[in-house]
Amino acid sequence: MNNNTTIISFLVFTGLVGLATWLITRKDDHxxxxxxxxGGRSLTFPLIAxxxxxxxxxxxxxVGLNGAAFQHGFHVMVWEVFAVVALVLMALFFLPKFLRSGIATVPQYLEVRFDHKTRMIVDMIFLTAYAVILLPIVLYSGAKGLSNMLDVQALTGINSETGVLWFMVIVIGILGSIYALFGGLRTVAVSDTLNGAGLLIGGFLIAYFGLKAVGDGNGAIxxxxSLIENAPARFNSIGGKKDDVPFSTIFSGVVLLNLFYWCTNQQIIQRTFGASSLAEGQKGVLLTGALKLLGPIxxxxxxxxxxxxxxxxxIGNDDAYGTLVKNVLPAPLTGFFAAVMVGAILSSFNSALNSTCTLFSLGFYKNVLNKDADEKQVVKSGKIFGLIIAITSMIIAPMLAGQDSIFGYLDALRQIILKCY
Incomplete structure (x- = not known):
């Protein structure tokens, strides 16, 4: 693989997305x-989707879901398929209630329905989850994926895998923090849409070139x-009792987790609160559901x-996807996809940081610490708190390297939480 070609295509696409985002959003109210x-409650359905x-x-x-498929087989696709059910419920049931209430955060809605104490508890849960779970995973998985795709060890001369991981986590964390803390939700939404188109194209190309590699020169079909003939049992879409996602859990745990994620997770649904109208928000959510049906590909x-x-x-589960991308994609496309991956990493990182800032500023700072704060003080408090959370996440992220997989880390945290209750 020609590393120079990869790096050039990576820089060109990243620069184009950054320039286009700046041109579109430079006059926005931040x-x-x-x-x-x-985002000034001005988002249209393509940006929301x-x-x-x-x-x-x-x-x-x-990295995580492909790693799970690498280890367990095709039945893990249930997470993508059942997301569609949750998105339909979000569009038709949850979103009208949220927008009618005029809220900016999910805990704020709980205060309307219940009381102030409930809001404070949920605010704290979300903030802790983003700082300890979500943001470190985004940084770790992004560093792992990009270090494999771009062969960072050879480019930087860093000898140890641990050193490369720390280097990538710090670079992504700094870039993401600058992007998130100086931009707004609409800036994030615009860059997401541009990178999202590239991610879909790149994702399909990886599947195509991967199948060609399996076909040993005889084509993707x-x-x-060959993929089915060599391991037909791995293509069973119904998980057994000992599989990663047993069939019995689909209508309980899988559905409940998808409902939480797509209907009440502040990091995800915050952009729907910024919709210019209910109709635009609903169209954006339903379009997302249609695109999720293609997820297993x-x-x-x-x-x-x-x-x-x-x-x-x-090879490890979390190394499988990056290894495939590096080996099957042509060099120019590897750089292009790495750039899209950076956009995806920054998207999740920015969204989580933006949501963290929102929860802190509107939930704690404005509501508890400084009830007389003006708009400038509220925004500034969110940026300062977001910077603290970003640094904390960069410290935690490299520690995930000892886990068997990203999903294993999530399961370990789930077990700890359950024990606390």
């Missing part, structure tokens, strides 16, 4: 809380036939391909 946190999709499709999904199939190509080499 001084008021409404403009900074909710693009931002929803890319915030979801960061490297913890690309031959590769698909780029979130599961590459993991299946990687298992056939590299399963005998003993």
């Amino acid at each position: 001084a008021s809380s409404d403009g900074y946190f909710l 693009g931002s929803l999709l890319l915030t979801n499709l960061s490297t913890e999904q690309l 031959a590769g698909w036939n 780029y979130l599961v199939i590459p993991g299946m391909i990687a298992f056939q190509l590299y399963g005998h080499l003993g």
Whole structure:
């Protein structure tokens, strides 16, 4: 692979997205809380769909779910398919209630329905979850994926994998922090939409070139036939009792987690609060659902391909996707996809930071610490708190390297939380 070609294509696409985003959003209002946190409530359905999709499709999904498919097989696609059900419920039931209430955060809605104490508790839960779970995973998975794709160890001369991981986490964290803290929600939404289009194209290309590699020069269709013939049991879409996602959990745990994620998770649904109207918000959410139906093509199939190509080499689950991308994509496309991946990482990182700032500024600072704060003070408090959270996440992220997989880390945290209750 020609590293120079990869790096040039990476820089060109990243620069074009940054320039286009700046040209579109340079006159936006970033001084008021409404403009900074909710994009001035002016988002149209393409921006909402693009931002929803890319915030979801960061490297913890690309690396994590493909890693799960690499280890467990095709049945992990249930996470993508059942997301559609949750998105339909969000569009038809939850979103009208949220927008009618005029809220900016989910805890704020709980205060309307219940009381102030409930809002404070949920604010604290969200803030802790973003700082300890979500942001570190985004940074870790992004660093892992990009270090494999761009061969960062060779480019930087850093000898150890741990050193490369720390280097990438710090670089992504600094860039993401600058982007998130100086931009607003609409800036995030615009760049998400541009990168989202590239991510879909790149994801399909990886599946295509991966199948060609499996087909050993006989084409993608031959590769698909070979993939099924060599391991038909791995294509069982119904998980057994000992599988990663047993069938019995689909109508309980999977549905409940999808409902939380797509209907009440502040990081995800904040851009729907910024919709210019209910109709625009609903169209954006439903378009996201339609795009999620294509998810298994780029979130599961590459993991299946990687298992056939590299399963005998003993590579880790979280290394499978990056290894496949580096080996099957032509050099110019590798740089292009790495640039899209950076956009996806920054999207999730920015969205989580923006939501963290929103929850702190509107939930704690304005509501508890300084009830007389003006708009400028509210926005400033969010930026300062976001910087603290970003630094904390950069410290935690490299510590995830000891886990078997990203999803394993999530399960370990789930077990700790359950024990606390």
